[in-house]
Each structure stands twice: as structure tokens, then as C-alpha cells.
Amino acid sequence: MPDKPTVAMGLLSGCFGCLTSFLNIADDLPELLEKIDLRRTPFNDLKELEPVTVGILEGAVATDENEKLAHEMREKADILVALGTCSCFGGIGGLRNLEPVAMVLNNVYDQKVPDDSDLPTLLPKVRSLESVVKVDVTVRGCPPKAEDILLTLNAIISGESLKEHSRNLCNECPRSKESIMISQKGFLTEGVRAVMELETIDSERCFLEQGILCAGLVTVEGCGARCTTNNMPCRGCYGPASGVHGQGNKFVNAVSCLLPAGGIMFQEDIVGTGYRFSLAADTHFNNREE
Ligand code: SF4
Ligand code: SF4
Ligand code: SF4
Numbered sequence: 605m606p607d608k609p610t611v612a613m614g615l616l617s618g619c620f621g622c623l624t625s626f627l628n629i630a631d632d633l634p635e636l637l638e639k640i641d642l643r644r645t646p647f648n649d650l651k652e653l654e655p656v657t658v659g660i661l662e663g664a665v666a667t668d669e670n671e672k673l674a675h676e677m678r679e680k681a682d683i684l685v686a687l688g689t690c691s692c693f694g695g696i697g698g699l700r701n702l703e704p705v706a707m708v709l710n711n712v713y714d715q716k717v718p719d720d721s722d723l724p725t726l727l728p729k730v731r732s733l734e735s736v737v738k739v740d741v742t743v744r745g746c747p748p749k750a751e752d753i754l755l756t757l758n759a760i761i762s763g764e765s766l767k768e769h770s771r772n773l774c775n776e777c778p779r780s781k782e783s784i785m786i787s788q789k790g791f792l793t794e795g796v797r798a799v800m801e802l803e804t805i806d807s808e809r810c811f812l813e814q815g816i817l818c819a820g821l822v823t824v825e826g827c828g829a830r831c832t833t834n835n836m837p838c839r840g841c842y843g844p845a846s847g848v849h850g851q852g853n854k855f856v857n858a859v860s861c862l863l864p865a866g867g868i869m870f871q872e873d874i875v876g877t878g879y880r881f882s883l884a885a886d887t888h889f890n891n892r893e894e
Pocket of ligand 3 (some may be wrong): 745746773823825828830831832837838839840841842843882
């Protein structure tokens, strides 16, 4: 019987949510652990990284330590998996790329920035794992679904290829779309409504048709529309749909055709809405001189 594939996991700048999702494999975890030889994980806190078949990294590359681990894991792993949206696109932490790093630190620490040589140094920009080293497999989601992590690992073990999603989330969203898919001469709705008004909205009808911003148009399918089926608009955590470069730009572009521009301008944080998870992966923001 051939040796079991060895697996190592590591943490970059993330929140541990993706690795917690790995633990949510729950009932199927014992069977998975029969098939793999799980070596280094943040749970056993082994410091050494030996050569492995599969390396899995959660989190974005935001510090010098992250960058070092990303290169080390790439060197040691035959197959490198970017686990979760931070790893795939930079995630929410990537929003710090809107400001120079010194300004971010001063804002957070109110001018009293810690100055200890033991602390990791923040990189000027948060980066996705893929923009630092070659990634072989991505598992999207903030956090990814446990079943997707299991599916991915099983596919890697058995050598099967994984299904690539290419359509947008609206394709799997069950909310009724009476107007959004049909060319209109006018706007779909007069104004933009806040999510706080959710109790007054139709829970079965497309959010955008009711003036509530939803990123489903520019987000790839695959999550099973887990927010919109629970009466929350999509914020794009699975990242851009196929052919969408600049998820936030495309989001504004798309909703501008459906809603009056004035309504969108009054949104407090349109960049943080459209680019909530993928700003670090957008070349427009990240090639900018500081
Ligand atoms: S993708 Fe989401 S759950 Fe995973 S590390 Fe980033 S913030 Fe946490
Ligand atoms: S815009 Fe949002 S609510 Fe409307 S169909 Fe697409 S995913 Fe569903
Ligand atoms: S509906 Fe959107 S925000 Fe929610 S899990 Fe799916 S992709 Fe992520």
C-alpha cells in the first residue's frame, strides 16, 4: 500500500476561521485522517516544516513572517492550497491597501505604534498568496464551507480534477428575478435602501430589484447562495466571477445600470462594499504609488 499523502497547514494573516471550518468537517474527519498523514498544523504547533505532499495556507500575506512562510511552504509542498478568501484574494484585511501602511498604524495605535523588534513587520501592501508564490488549488469563501475543504482534499488525494465555477452567484440564488435579467430602459428602482430595512423587504425577491446592494452579479457562484437564502445580501466573499477583473469596479458598473447613480454616491462605503474581500487582488489599487 502506497504511503499516505503528508499534509502540513500554516497560518498567514487570517482569523483562524478557515482552519476552524476544516474542523467542521466533523463526522468525516476520522475518515479523512485515515487517508492522510497530517503533520504540521497550528493545532500541534510544530515549528519545523518538512517536505510534504500537500501544503495548506490560511490567510493573506501581510507581514514579513507571512512572506517567509509562504515561500517556505511553496518550497516544501508538492501541491500548495490557498485556503479561504484571505489567501485567495487578500480578504478583508486587504482593505488596508487603501492607505499607506504608516497611516494605518497611526490610526490603529493612535500615534503610539509599538516598536519591538520581535514583532513582525507589516508589508506595504497586503497580498494574496497567489501573488507571492505559485498556488495549485484555491478554496474560496470567508470561511470556506467544510464540505468544500473535504471535497478538495479528497480530489487531491484521488487525483481527480475539481469543478471550476465560472457563472455568477445570481445563477444559484433562488430569489426571484423578475426584472434584473431583462434589459430595461429605466432604472430598476429609484433609490438605494439599507440592509437595516430588511424586515420590510420581500424575502423572496432579488435584493437589487428592491434597491438593496448585493454583490451577486460580480461574484462567482459556488457557496450555494448561503447569504441570500438567509435574507442577507451577498458581499462577494467567493471573489470575482469569471472574466471579472476588479470586483468592486465591476460592482459599481453593474449597479449603476440598475440604480440611479445619486443613490450609489450616498452609500457610505461603496469601495468597502464592492471590494470587501478582493481589494488586495486588484492591480489598480496595488500598483499605485504611495
Ligand atoms: S477567509 Fe475569512 S475566515 Fe478565513 S482567515 Fe480570512 S477572514 Fe478568517
Ligand atoms: S443580485 Fe443578489 S439577490 Fe439578486 S439574484 Fe443576484 S445574488 Fe440573488
Ligand atoms: S452569498 Fe456572497 S458573501 Fe455570502 S457566502 Fe456566498 S459569496 Fe460569500
